[in-house]
Amino acid sequence: MFEFFVAPFLEFEFMRRALAGSLALALGATPIGLFLLLRRMSLMGDAMSHAILPGAALGYLAFGLSLGAMTIGGIVAGIIVAMAAGLVARASILKEDASLAAFYLMSLAAGVLIVSLRGRNLDLLHVLFGSVLALDDASLLLIASITTLTLFALALLYRPLVLECFDPGFLRGVSRLSPVAHYGFLILVVLNLVSGFHTLGTLMAVGIMILPAAAARLWATRLPTMIASSVIIALASGAAGLLTSFHADVPAGPAIVLAAGIAYVLSLILAPGGLIGPRLYRRPHLEY
Amino acid sequence: MNMTPHLTRIRRALLALLTALLPISAHAAPLQVVASFSILADIVREVGGERVEVTSIIGADEDAHGFQPRPSDARVLQRADVVVANGLGFDAWIERLARSAGHAGEIVIASDGIEALEDSGHHGHHHGHEHDHGPLDPHAWQNVSNVRIYARNIAEALQTADPDGAPDYQARLARYDVALAALDAEIRSTLSTLPANRRKLVTSHDAFGYFGQAYGLKVIAAAGISYESEPSAAGIARLIRQLRRENVPVVFVENIADPRLIDRIAREGGARVGATLHSDALSGPDGDAPTYIEMMRANLAAIMDGLGSMPAAESAR
Numbered sequence: 001m002f003e004f005f006v007a008p009f010l011e012f013e014f015m016r017r018a019l020a021g022s023l024a025l026a027l028g029a030t031p032i033g034l035f036l037l038l039r040r041m042s043l044m045g046d047a048m049s050h051a052i053l054p055g056a057a058l059g060y061l062a063f064g065l066s067l068g069a070m071t072i073g074g075i076v077a078g079i080i081v082a083m084a085a086g087l088v089a090r091a092s093i094l095k096e097d098a099s100l101a102a103f104y105l106m107s108l109a110a111g112v113l114i115v116s117l118r119g120r121n122l123d124l125l126h127v128l129f130g131s132v133l134a135l136d137d138a139s140l141l142l143i144a145s146i147t148t149l150t151l152f153a154l155a156l157l158y159r160p161l162v163l164e165c166f167d168p169g170f171l172r173g174v175s176r177l178s179p180v181a182h183y184g185f186l187i188l189v190v191l192n193l194v195s196g197f198h199t200l201g202t203l204m205a206v207g208i209m210i211l212p213a214a215a216a217r218l219w220a221t222r223l224p225t226m227i228a229s230s231v232i233i234a235l236a237s238g239a240a241g242l243l244t245s246f247h248a249d250v251p252a253g254p255a256i257v258l259a260a261g262i263a264y265v266l267s268l269i270l271a272p273g274g275l276i277g278p279r280l281y282r283r284p285h286l287e288y
Numbered sequence: 289m290n291m292t293p294h295l296t297r298i299r300r301a302l303l304a305l306l307t308a309l310l311p312i313s314a315h316a317a318p319l320q321v322v323a324s325f326s327i328l329a330d331i332v333r334e335v336g337g338e339r340v341e342v343t344s345i346i347g348a349d350e351d352a353h354g355f356q357p358r359p360s361d362a363r364v365l366q367r368a369d370v371v372v373a374n375g376l377g378f379d380a381w382i383e384r385l386a387r388s389a390g391h392a393g394e395i396v397i398a399s400d401g402i403e404a405l406e407d408s409g410h411h412g413h414h415h416g417h418e419h420d421h422g423p424l425d426p427h428a429w430q431n432v433s434n435v436r437i438y439a440r441n442i443a444e445a446l447q448t449a450d451p452d453g454a455p456d457y458q459a460r461l462a463r464y465d466v467a468l469a470a471l472d473a474e475i476r477s478t479l480s481t482l483p484a485n486r487r488k489l490v491t492s493h494d495a496f497g498y499f500g501q502a503y504g505l506k507v508i509a510a511a512g513i514s515y516e517s518e519p520s521a522a523g524i525a526r527l528i529r530q531l532r533r534e535n536v537p538v539v540f541v542e543n544i545a546d547p548r549l550i551d552r553i554a555r556e557g558g559a560r561v562g563a564t565l566h567s568d569a570l571s572g573p574d575g576d577a578p579t580y581i582e583m584m585r586a587n588l589a590a591i592m593d594g595l596g597s598m599p600a601a602e603s604a605r
Binding site: 008011012013014015017018131133134135136139242245246247248249250251252 | 519520521522523524525528548549551552553555556
């Protein structure tokens with residue numbers, strides 16, 4: 001047991017760093033994923049991750065493999081797309097999903113065009129696949145800072161965000177905080193996608209946001225419980241994925257996301273909100 | 289009319305230009321040769337000299353592993369008199385691309401006749417499912433003796449396409465062969481000064497199988513040969529353990545790999561990061577490896593710098 005679960009982390013610093021990165025990601029990105037899920041915006045996370053890619057690519061092409069340039073590029077591109085989509089959705093007859101799709105497709109196309117103009121050096125793709133096994137001090141600090149910021153911001157925005165999730169019309173009626181909650185949340189989504197792409201790559205980052213959130217939604221009915229269980233599931237998936245990568249010789253990023261996927265499928269089957277779960281947990285007073 | 293002198297001047301200038309061009313066009317326009325990547329293009333340039341005009345599809349400092357053809361590549365291939373490829377699975381795309389671009393001639397495989405090594409890029413033997421004969425390792429140019437064969441194959445192809453130039457090609461080939469033989473001897477004699485326990489080359493991408501085999505270095509690699517897969521935690525852990533066990537003083541980053549990963553491995557394995565080794569691309573004209581010979585010299589210098597002068601690190605252990 002000890003050999004299997006603990007020894008890899010004791011022997012190798014890169015495993016400890018990967019675990020620390022997964023912990024930070026679980027604490028920051030997963031609650032954001034849960035709010036995305038509750039606002040029926042799960043697929044928007046995926047679209048946003050594509051919108052970030054060209055910005056990060058531009059940063060890479062201009063300054064090389066610089067953490068700062070790629071991060072700032074990604075954040076700027078993501079925020080521009082999120083803001084533009086949000087503005088269009090609030091000011092025109094297009095719904096948010098349509099305007100977001102339009103902007104992220106434009107951003108993606110522009111990015112691909114720019115990358116191909118600058119030659120064919122493909123390290124970029126390897127970099128964008130994430131490097132949870134090669135986290136240096138700067139990347140870890142960046143991810144941890146984004147998580148800290150996310151937790152503080154969520155604490156501040158918690159009430160308006162919850163209202164926005166369940167009754168956006170009511171929030172707009174009683175408070176002027178609605179746009180603050182909305183745009184603040186979008187910025188948090190972008191920040192956490194950027195920290196996710198440093199660890200898992202742009203393709204996988206959304207996985208650790210949405211899968212644990214979806215699994216937790218099936219188990220819990222109250223929001224605080226849901227947040228706590230989604231974080232625990234994300235963290236367990238991170239550790240399980242890393243151990244799988246260590247013992248079964250498979251790439252770490254996909255292993256982590258697949259572990260979260262397995263947690264989701266099991267929850268889908270067993271949890272109270274799932275497929276056969278309701279029969280398992282039926283209480284006497286609900287029988288009729 | 290004062291137009292006439294003007295026109296005469298233009299006519300005279302044109303005539304002068306034509307006469308200046310005449311000897312060359314009578315001599316034959318340069319042979320259009322297309323090579324799949326920069327190292328091959330350099331060898332063609334050495335053998336062909338002024339009689340050929342060489343284009344490299346994958347340019348200097350570009351990664352051959354993720355190559356995607358562009359329409360301009362097809363246009364270049366269509367105009368080509370001779371197409372030179374490395375073979376051994378390194379640039380298999382060129383055949384399809386050349387055919388679809390309408391190139392009807394032969395495609396010259398420069399590595400014809402060399403002794404190919406098997407791809408050592410997979411760590412399979414560590415857990416028992418080793419293949420008897422995997423795909424071949426294409427990086428044959430890392431052994432200078434192989435490049436002497438490359439040059440011979442290329443000279444043959446050039447004189448088939450341009451028989452008039454045969455004496456010229458043979459003369460240039462003979463001169464280049466002497467230079468290559470000298471380079472081979474230089475690498476051997478320089479590396480022979482290394483003590484046996486330091487003859488270990490750790491790189492991020494195992495393109496140096498031929499180099500290691502030819503010049504007696506043990507090559508240890510971090511990731512697979514074609515970037516086919518992302519490295520796993522198991523693979524990285526294995527390499528770190530190996531570095532600790534073998535007591536290797538230096539690891540080498542190539543011009544194409546994630547430097548953060550190699551840095552991590554070096555820190556945990558207790559080795560420092562050496563200078564860049566060039567594997568499958570020359571540098572630009574301003575870099576330290578604008579030609580094949582200079583590339584091999586730059587690699588040799590980097591290896592000697594890393595493995596040759598390490599008494600401090602060794603006494604520290």
